[in-house]
Amino acid sequence: MSFFALIARNVFTRKLRSSLTGVAVAIAIMTVVALGVLTHSLRLTAISVLRTGEADFTVAQKGVSDVVYSAMDDAQVERLKSYPGVDSLIGVLIAVAKLDSNHPFFLELGIPPDQLANFGVQVLDGTAYDPTATDQVMLGYRAADDLHKTVGDRITIDTADFRVVGIYTVGNVFGDSASMLPLTTLQGLERKPGSVTLAFVKVKPGTDIAALRASIEKDNPAVATVRTESEFGRVDRNLSLISAANVATSILALVIGAIGVMNTTVMSVFERTREFGVLRAVGWTRARVVGLVMGEAVLISLAGAAVGLAMGYVAIRLIEHVPQVVGVFQPDYPASIFGRALGMAFGMAFIGAFYPAVRAALLEPMEALRHE
């Protein structure tokens, strides 16, 4: 029998205690995984908004709570176009409409039809809308599938009635789950004449992008430019807050899981005092006793983590079907989240079992053997 086999035997012998500890770890890991995947995927979706059309960078109003609440007027857009390094600039208005209870956040993108190609829009079926049409709309293919609409069908968005003239893709979840209509039409419906949400900028070859962005931000203090994922928080405070909440929740889950492990391990060490006395009496070193207790905690935590990962996956699959996130949430499972879960499992085991392990190791053999 190896030392590891003894650890495994001890864990499996005390099924109820091991299971309860494992459940505490599993719930903590599930929370971390589900929240991690949720925030990571929402972040990816939000970032994909800024990357649509393969722009070199995006301009938005600085410091808004959510990027869709950004607002820039015609004058600002024209000023941005005038910078020498700017090759092209597409102003897009983004609005949120409620279709029904299953689609409370349906996105509308207002884009001039002559800019669709520059924006990376590929029409899969039908045609693009007319520049001045007030009753024409294109649906992203995900939205069309979800709403069971095809070219020629009619759709009511808020109170306006539209005819679906085309089905498109832009290559990301956000855009493909939305609708597109002429910019002026959407500006009229939203009562935001001359206003856009985002400006997508392509620069001329050889332009120093960093210098251009710095120049724009210096001349226009109300706007921020975004090029990388890490800069997204500058124009969307909600996502920054969600990310911060995710970190805080992970820490809380670690603490709660560690307390769960500590609670059951302390009880276990107390109940097994005589056993540790025997082990010390037959010559086990203090270090080996620590290794035994810690090993048991690590094994239980890893088993709990495996269950927690599976529970986290199931939770994500359930969240996918929550109406509020349909269309904006496409689960992505980065390795870093699984690495964090594994690290947390080890963390819970070490933090939770350290004190009881040391307590077991410090037991004097005679004192432990007298324990009833």
Added chain:
Amino acid sequence: MSEGTPPPAAIQTVDVVKVFDGGLVRALDCVTMTVGRGEFVAVMGPSGSGKSTLLHLVASLDAPTSGAIIVSGRDLRSAGNERFRRSEVGLVFQLHNLLPHLNALENVVVPMFSNGMGHREQRERARELLKAVDLSAKEKMTPPRLSGGERQRLAIARALANHPSIILADEPTGSLDSTSADRILALFRRIREERGVTIMLVTHDMHVALAADRIMYMRDGRIVEGLPAGAPPTDGG
């Protein structure tokens, strides 16, 4: 060791004192005694006479308040206690103290961790010891499924796991019927003959003590007599 020099005693205590409760209880009072190599010694005495305390100090399970304990020529005050317990002594308790969730073979293997043997060697050694105590057929059984006598034989096999030179047994037959007790005593004698180990056995049962070569009688923390087996103590204890 030069010719003519007597071999070091297996166990030697010099003026050993052990007090508990801050000196209120004097469990051992200047105990000086010697046990020779290969000797089978029984320590007798009434409850509270200090015989178990003496055994625990020799086993390095506890430390004396004062005095010296020398085992196999080594002063326990300077010896590494865990290594000493693992390699020099084998302990047998009245309540056997086996691990109930491990089977007989695994219980014998437990003390062998850290002794440098491979898993296969450990298993072979454990099987050899189970055979020596006549438990080969029950190596897969856990202690709760064994009889009292079988458990004590298993505890003896565990005590022998790391080739100790000394076996220290605290009331090993205290919870056994007379048939099982006789079998355990016969086993101790056979182990002493076959392996040459020194045995120090604590008991309050004269029948058990008579199985030893010599009886040390204790009262009030002192050794009052050292008698050859068969000679009754003169103080009537």
